[in-house]
Amino acid sequence: MNARRLACKIVEAEAYYGPEDPASRARRGGDLRKAMYGDVGAALIYGVHGRWLLNIVAHEEGGAGAVLIRSGEPVDGLDLMRKLRGVRDPRSLTTGPGRLTEAMAIDKSLHGKPVYTGDHGLWIELGEDVPSSLVARSRRVGVSKDLPTPLRFYIKGSLYVSRR
DNA sequence: CGCCAGATTGACT
DNA sequence: GTCAATCTGGCGG
Numbered sequence: 433m434n435a436r437r438l439a440c441k442i443v444e445a446e447a448y449y450g451p452e453d454p455a456s457r458a459r460r461g462g463d464l465r466k467a468m469y470g471d472v473g474a475a476l477i478y479g480v481h482g483r484w485l486l487n488i489v490a491h492e493e494g495g496a497g498a499v500l501i502r503s504g505e506p507v508d509g510l511d512l513m514r515k516l517r518g519v520r521d522p523r524s525l526t527t528g529p530g531r532l533t534e535a536m537a538i539d540k541s542l543h544g545k546p547v548y549t550g551d552h553g554l555w556i557e558l559g560e561d562v563p564s565s566l567v568a569r570s571r572r573v574g575v576s577k578d579l580p581t582p583l584r585f586y587i588k589g590s591l592y593v594s595r596r
Numbered sequence: 597c598g599c600c601a602g603a604t605t606g607a608c609t
Numbered sequence: 610g611t612c613a614a615t616c617t618g619g620c621g622g
Binding site for chain 2: 446448455456457478480481482483485487500502528529530531572573574575576
């Protein structure tokens with residue numbers, strides 16, 4: 433096992449659509465908008481409130497959108513995560529979008545990289561199947577202008593979900 | 597170049 | 610529960 437590998441299981445995510453979504457960054461201009469229309473499966477990383485947030489570009493042909501990775505359950509490299517975060521409690525390591533990126537050493541340098549290959553330091557693998565009975569949904573967290581549709585998905589009962 | 601909103605967090609009452 | 614520090618990207622001048 434590679435001591436430098438940092439791994440966690442994604443337990444919480446949110447969907448963001450294109451310009452029709454009032455909370456979407458595709459609504460504004462610039463590089464973020466371009467990225468949301470760009471290659472599906474690319475990491476989309478941007479800063480808010482002094483933190484980095486990890487998204488994966490996801491949309492239909494010709495559309496725009498992304499999935500925000502909000503929370504994870506630490507799997508590998510806990511010691512290094514503790515060092516990066518400066519806390520010991522596993523629940524405060526990767527629980528929350530800003531905490532997750534800090535614990536996993538994710539920053540803007542990984543922006544635009546595809547997450548389905550591992551040759552640049554960041555990748556996502558398929559894990560075990562999660563029965564849909566274990567997936568709960570709610571409205572998005574921290575969004576000032578949310579859609580009426582619940583677009584946050586998380587694993588029911590997981591201790592590593594940011595909000596219950 | 598300055599202003600300001602924001603998909604957050606941690607400290608505090 | 611409340612509140613302010615944080616800093617990047619977008620946008621106006």
